[in-house]
Amino acid sequence: xxxxxxxxxxxxxxxxxxxxxxxxxxxxxxxxxxxxxxxxxxxxxxxxxxxxxxxxxxxxxxxxxxxxxxxxxxxxxxxxxxxxxxxxxxxxxxxxxxxxxxxxxxxxxxxxx
Amino acid sequence: xxxxxxxxxxxxxxxxxxxxxxxxxxxxxxxxxxxxxxxxxxxxxxxxxxxxxxxxxxxxxxxxxxxxxxxxxxxxxxxxxxxxxxxxxxxxxxxxxxxxxxxxxxxxxxx
Numbered sequence: 509x510x511x512x513x514x515x516x517x518x519x520x521x522x523x524x525x526x527x528x529x530x531x532x533x534x535x536x537x538x539x540x541x542x543x544x545x546x547x548x549x550x551x552x553x554x555x556x557x558x559x560x561x562x563x564x565x566x567x568x569x570x571x572x573x574x575x576x577x578x579x580x581x582x583x584x585x586x587x588x589x590x591x592x593x594x595x596x597x598x599x600x601x602x603x604x605x606x607x608x609x610x611x612x613x614x615x616x617x618x619x620x621x
Numbered sequence: 622x623x624x625x626x627x628x629x630x631x632x633x634x635x636x637x638x639x640x641x642x643x644x645x646x647x648x649x650x651x652x653x654x655x656x657x658x659x660x661x662x663x664x665x666x667x668x669x670x671x672x673x674x675x676x677x678x679x680x681x682x683x684x685x686x687x688x689x690x691x692x693x694x695x696x697x698x699x700x701x702x703x704x705x706x707x708x709x710x711x712x713x714x715x716x717x718x719x720x721x722x723x724x725x726x727x728x729x730x731x732x
Contacts, residue, residue, distance in 0.1 A: 539719075541719045543722075548724070549724070550707070550722045550723065550724040550725055551707065551709075551720075551722040552722075553719050553720070556719050566719065596662060598664060600664075609654070609666045609669045610654065610666055610720065611666065612656075612663070612664040612665070612666070614662070614663045615662045615663060615664070617662070
């Protein structure tokens with residue numbers, strides 16, 4: 509089954525404790541991206557990757573890092589999480605032009621206390 | 622940054638009603654997506670449009686390129702259609718910047 513797998517689904521952590529949210533896709537998609545969703549603000553792009561070893565900032569990259577060492581994986585790293593990073597996070601993948609649509613992961617609900 | 626405007630923000634209707642959700646975008650796009658997000662949080666892609674009209678079951682999506690406007694219609698609405706519907710534009714220039722999202726329409730269908 510074609511899918512984007514995110515883990516974990518839920519995470520509660522403390523301020524400053526490094527964490528990684530994993531994202532993996534099995535569709536051989538070149539393009540992958542991370543979004544956060546906040547009430548009243550909708551979905552906003554954090555980082556995206558056009559292909560292996562190619563990443564770039566989205567609209568709200570501060571406080572986040574990503575890597576793309578393999579085509580299928582695109583982890584989101586929070587080196588020193590803060591409470592304002594409490595949010596619902598989504599990973600998505602698509603073909604390069606997006607012309608075949610996007611597939612989203614199930615989401616990760618992160619709470620930073 | 623290019624914007625996407627959705628209306629209404631919230632919509633409550635009775636089962637069986639015809640539902641319309643509207644989406645406007647600011648400049649030329651290469652594709653327009655309609656997404657559905659259920660209370661559990663997961664996002665599902667419903668349609669991707671670059672012109673004309675698409676239909677899947679009771680869902681119909683249309684786009685008018687000249688007017689920079691798209692609509693999502695639900696015929697014979699049912700309580701299971703209750704969800705947040707999100708319009709997202711892929712702006713010309715390819716996937717480099719990804720999708721620009723509307724803030725969503727929270728739809729509740731009452732039995």
